[in-house]
Amino acid sequence: MxxxxxxxxxxxxxxxxxxxxxxxxxxxxxxxxxxxxxxxxxxxxxxxxxxxxxxxxxxxxxxxxxxxxxxxxxxxxxxxxxxxARFHQTGVIWLGGGIGSSAEVARLQRLGVAATLLDDADVQDNFPALSPCTIPPDLLAGEPHECRSGERYILESEGGYIxxxxxxxxxxxxxxxxxxxxxxxxxxxxxxxxxxxxxxxxxxxxxxxxxxxxxxxxxxxxxxxxxxxxxxxxxxLRPTRIQMAQFDMPPHLPGSMPVCADLAGGIYFRTQGQRKHIIVGSVLPEDERETVDDPDEFDRSADDSFVRSKLHAVQHRMPSIGPLRGVRGYSGLYTMNWxxxxxxxxxxxxxxxxxxxxxxxxxxxxxxxxxxxxxxxxxxxxxxxxxxxxxxxxxxxxxxxxxxxxxxxx
Incomplete structure (x- = not known):
């Protein structure tokens, strides 16, 4: 040795x-x-x-x-x-889920986080591509609904990605x-x-x-x-397959794009590769349950049903996005502590x-x-x-x- x-x-x-x-x-x-x-x-x-x-x-x-x-x-x-690498300070916005409250913002601020509370008008002014709708989209049949908002939303201005x-x-x-x-x-x-x-x-x-x-x-x-x-x-501790969707960034989307935690739609998304793409993941517990016996051997693509449902949620959150191009799916592994x-x-x-x-x-x-x-x-x-x-x-x-x-x- x-x-x-x-x-x-x-x-x-x-x-x-x-x-x-x-x-x-x-x-x-x-x-x-x-x-x-x-x-x-x-x-x-x-x-x-x-x-x-x-x-x-x-x-x-x-x-x-x-x-x-x-x-x-x-x-x-x-x-x-x-x-x-460089840090992309896009901000992180939390939409839906009823978590936007003065108490939660005060807690984050007490802990030294640059957090603010937004209303519908603030969302539209700062991120015009995003709808503040708080009604969950129909991820099974894709039936449309009349959007409704009126909640408060949390913005972490110093968040982002690398x-x-x-x-x-x-x-x-x-x-x-x-x-x-x-x-x-x-x-x-x-x-x-x-x-x-x-x-x-x-x-x-x-x-x-x-x-x-x-x-x-x-x-x-x-x-x-x-x-x-x-x-x-x-x-x-369980190796767990985690699926993601990706598509090309539409050139016509207005304004800046934060990291979006969409609790109503059950997704999160962010830009990637100098705003050339948008990647989409899930925040739903049921999408974190597919364990893998051998982490050297697992399906690295994404299920078609997963990609379709998550992209439908994206289109609900960004209604002006139009047809999505360059769509693909892939998977990685978390080690979930159950x-x-x-x-x-x-x-x-x-x-x-x-x-x-x-x-x-x-x-x-x-x-x-x-x-x-x-x-x-x-x-x-x-x-x-x-x-x-x-x-x-x-x-x-x-x-x-x-x-x-x-x-x-x-």
């Missing part, structure tokens, strides 16, 4: 964020092992990478705020003069700048232990590395490693074995904060972009968090 100090399994946005945060505060040798041949082959590559602040729990708002702060200051955060594969490339550059070694085509198949502590990892090609610390950031493949150390049954749809982050009962798993669709926006939680636990020292949320909030040995609704919006 070769030797190193810390092994991070997985070079997605979580794994690279962990490695980067560790490299900022320790001189230990850090090795990232990624089974794929390149960046973006796991969950991160298909992520919509929406950066929104609103969550049910204040701690999650704080974690999202800390993660988004890193993306909004990406060059400073990574110490890169010319990063590939292109995920660009962010991965920047993270790879940053970790290598800080002395981290990253190996691709290196599938970890085993965890070596001595006296209830991590002693190393073995790879599919028969090689291995002796080490004293391992961070499991392997996304939908996490259970394969958890099972090796008898921890797979503690949390119900106990409470929150990540599991921190040390496990096996000494030196840390996890950052079960992100349930929240992983991209939280990644810098999750990296901070792991790095604080291992190295102890502080960094300017650290989160102040207690490590116990998402810890491995915590109780499931009680929620009114278990979905990606949690």
């Amino acid at each position: 070769q030797s190193t100090d810390i092994v991070v399994v997985g070079a997605g946005v979580i794994g690279l964020s962990v490695a980067y945060q560790l490299a900022l505060r320790t001189s230990d040798r850090i090795l990232v092992l990624e089974k794929g041949a390149g960046l973006g082959e796991g969950s991160t590559g298909a992520s919509s990478a929406v950066c929104r602040f609103r969550y049910s729990r204040d701690e999650m708002v704080e974690l999202a705020k800390d993660g988004i702060r890193a993306y909004r200051n990406w060059s400073d955060f990574l110490e890169l003069t010319a990063p590939v 292109e995920p594969t660009d962010a991965l490339q920047d993270l790879l550059t940053a970790v290598r700048n800080n002395g981290v070694e990253v190996q691709f085509g290196a599938r970890v198949t085993g965890i070596e232990t001595i006296s209830d502590r991590v002693a190393g990892v073995t790879l599919a090609d028969g090689s291995g590395y002796a080490c004293g610390l391992v961070v499991n950031a392997s996304g939908p493949w996490c259970n394969q490693l958890l099972a090796k150390v008898g921890l797979a049954d503690r949390w119900p 106990a409470d749809v929150h990540p599991i982050v921190g040390e496990t009962p096996l000494g030196g074995f840390f996890v950052a798993n079960g992100c349930s669709g929240h992983g991209f926006k939280l990644a810098p904060a999750i990296g901070s939680l792991i790095a604080q636990a291992i190295a102890g020292s502080k960094h300017a972009f650290d989160t102040a949320v207690p490590r116990t909030f998402l810890s491995f040995d915590r109780r499931p968090i009680e929620l009114a609704q278990q979905s990606v919006l949690a």
